[in-house]
Amino acid sequence: MSTKKQSIMKKKSWIIPIGVALVSTTLFIACEDSNTSNKNNVPAVQTGGKDSVELAKMAQLQKIFFSIPAPMEMASLIKQMGYKYDGKLLNSTESVTRYTGETKQAVNLGIFGADLSYASMFDEKQESMNYLAAAQKLAREMGVDGALQDQIIERLNNNQQSRDSLLNIVSEAYGDLNGYLKENNRVEISALVIAGGWMEALYLSTRFAATGNETLKARIAEQKYSLDNLLKYFAEFNGKENLAEMNNDLKELKILFDAVQISSSSTEVKKEKDGMVVIGNSSSVTMSDESLKNIATKIQGIRSKYIA
Amino acid sequence: MKLLQYIIPVMLLIPVTSDAQCRPFTKNKVLPLLSGYVQNDNFNSAVLVPGDEAELLLTFYSGKEYRLAVVAHPILGDVDFEVRDTNDQLVYTNKDKTDNKTTFDFKMSSTQQLIVRINVPDQKNAVITPEGCVTVMTGYKELK
Structure with a gap:
């Protein structure tokens, strides 16, 4: 190979x-x-x-296989850490009518996707419906409404009792949205949606990490991997004009993430008694409080520009 | 003859546009394999042919159980895939598996990036080169 x-x-x-x-x-x-x-x-x-x-x-x-963890995974950690749902942190669904221009619309589609993941993780059904409707409206205005079809809202309505179903429907919709864009020759839009979703998840986690949660802080530091992947992916588009602004924003963010130190050793693969494979190494992630603060300020500034 | 003038170019375009067939494939054949897991990835699919190789860099977080699914359309046969760390150390291969060659379940004790390498075996005796969707997806569970 x-x-x-x-x-x-x-x-x-x-x-x-x-x-x-x-x-x-x-x-x-x-x-x-x-x-x-x-x-x-x-x-x-x-x-x-x-x-x-x-x-x-x-x-x-x-033909490019590209992946970064979906916003749902960050939302999952926030919930796991015992934080309560805070809808005020999210982008207002009412702002959906403000967004014109393909770049802003695409980034906000990603932002709404991440907010939808966060709301559904906390089992906020009405909020989830609102965010899905906002994302759907935006997708319609962008001419990619096939990405978020009415059946998804119908499925959400029919599965209101089960949180697991809600999570699965939202995760599937988010994954399918990017699959749809990619397959319908809107690969650049897909890249912006992914970047917008990742940014929003990072923004939300920095808001909670400000309270001094070390686990969340470590997860934010680990976003260095995703940022590097995103930048590599954006580089494939050879300086496309509609990706330039986001590319620059990500590069500015990278300067701050460069202060994050990640050390790793060789990977160990073990098997538990039930045959389950456990993969790991003795890696360590170091990020100063100052770096966290800088990243939090930067991501807030970038986000504000796109959601304005 | 005039009709062929139009049909042939359209047929030749199919290899380029056939990616559009992969979403239904992913929904019908791959998502069910992630049942019980929360899907945490975009739909990563592409149309491949025998002899193709593909690579995907994935980030896995500590304290989670993952299922990695690499599924190919039956026309391509069983595809080989292996998981390596970023130092190229082999972590898993499906080559020696006699059953369940499509999924790999594992837990992560630390956050790290892993590379999934896919190889679509050659079909040397095939008269017509087949092409089909290959999808790579992951799902996760929180460890209790």
């Missing part, structure tokens, strides 16, 4: 079908244009070429 350590798929043969498709797209559009050029006077080669390049880039981006 390949020894290269990157999340991008290493594939020997997908270049060929893309190449063939590129040619065929050009041919197809060229044929179409040759039939209609008298009416429209459109230069066939230029139109076909541009679409083909975009198509090839999109196909390449669709």
Whole structure:
């Protein structure tokens, strides 16, 4: 197997079908244009070429396997630490009408997704419904309403008694949202949604960690991994204009996360009596209170800009 | 003949656009495998062909039990996958498994990143190269 350590798929043969498709797209559009050029006077080669390049880039981006933990996992830790639900920390659902422009809409779709995860983790059913409705409205305005279909609200309505069902429906909806965007040639939007969701989860955890919770503080420090992954993913888009602002924000955040020290040793794999595998190492994460404060201030500033 | 002029290019486009088939596959074939776990990931799917290799870097948090699912469309046969740490140390491989080659359950005693490497075995005797969805997903449980 390949020894290269990157999340991008290493594939020997997908270049060929893309190449063939590129040619065929050009041919197809060229044929179409040759039939209609008298009416429209459109230069066939230029139109076909541009679409083909975009198509090839999109196909390449669709082939990337990329992952960071969903916001639900951070919400889970906040609840586990015994904190109470605080709806005032979340982005107001009423602000949904304010968001125009693809970047802001996409980031806020991620933010609403994270807020939805947080509300559902605390079994706040009405709030969960409100956040899902807000996310759905935003998705509709972005023309990606297929991502959050009415059946999800119906499923939430029908499963109000079970917290586990609520969590599963919300987790599935969040995962499917990004799958939908990716498969419908909105990979850049998907990247912004993921970044928005991650940012909101980080923002919420910093609000609670300010009370001096060491477990939460360590989890925030561990977000260094996710931030590095996000930046690598954004780099794949080769400086796309609509990702530039978020990319810069993440880079500024990285400067602060660079102060987080993570040391690790070799991985140990053990088996428990019941056969369950336990993986771990003697890693340690060190983040000063000052670093936490800097990160908390920075993420609040970035978030404020997007939710305004 | 004129009809073929249009049909052939459209058919050739299919390899590029067939990613759109992976969401139903993930929902129907992969999500049920995560039953009892909270899905904590995006839908990570791509259309692969025999001979393909793919890699995914994942972060796992301490104090949690995880299920990793790597599922391929049956047309690709059983795909091999292995889990390594970031120093390339092997943690798990499904190669020696005779049953349940698609999921790996484990607990994390520390937070760390692990790499999942997937290999779609070659089908040297295949007349037509098959292609199918491969999905990688994880779910978690809190440890009590």
